[in-house]
Amino acid sequence: MNKLVLFCVESTPQADTDTLYIQETLEHFYVRSSKITIRFVHMKSKTRYNSKTVREEIKRRSMYFEDITVIYCVDTDDYDISSDSNELLNKIREHCESNNYEFIFFCKDIEDVYWGQKVQKTKKISEAGRFRSSKSIEKVNEKLLQRGQYQAHCSNILNVLDRYFTRKH
DSSP states (O other): OOEEEEEEESSOTTTOHHHHHHHHHHHHHBOOOTTEEEEEEEOSSGGGTTOHHHHHHHHHHHTTOSEEEEEEEEEOTTTTTOHHHHHHHHHHHHHHHHTTOEEEEEESOHHHHHHSSOOOGGGHHHHHHHHHHTTGGGGSOGGGGOOSSOOTTEEOHHHHHTTTSOBOO
């Protein structure tokens, strides 16, 4: 039976920027397996992490699989200066723990991790495309994608993906 890895991302289906960075990471660091199906749920905002729409989409996409891993991928944003941001992150982490979901963070956001700096909101789509076309994943410091704690320009994405995918050598 095939395994489903379902990524819940903040971006909208129209922008689809988070998906691009995650796919580039998978293609660059991991061996592709025909036994693993990868799908995405676009939450449109991390504040919708437990909305009826997101829960139903997870259920709908999981319908034909017995072996399912759900991974929430969220930006930390201003966790260090905003108690509201930090509280939301803690709620999302607790939601993941109570549902046996995985939690990937991007500090402070996904573009900051992959580009090493903030990207203007109006340029996120074009910069994501440029990231793919210029093969910028090859320039990303792997160690920055293996952090256990929130740290500027860092993520725990490889720590989580290593549990489900085989690394390229």
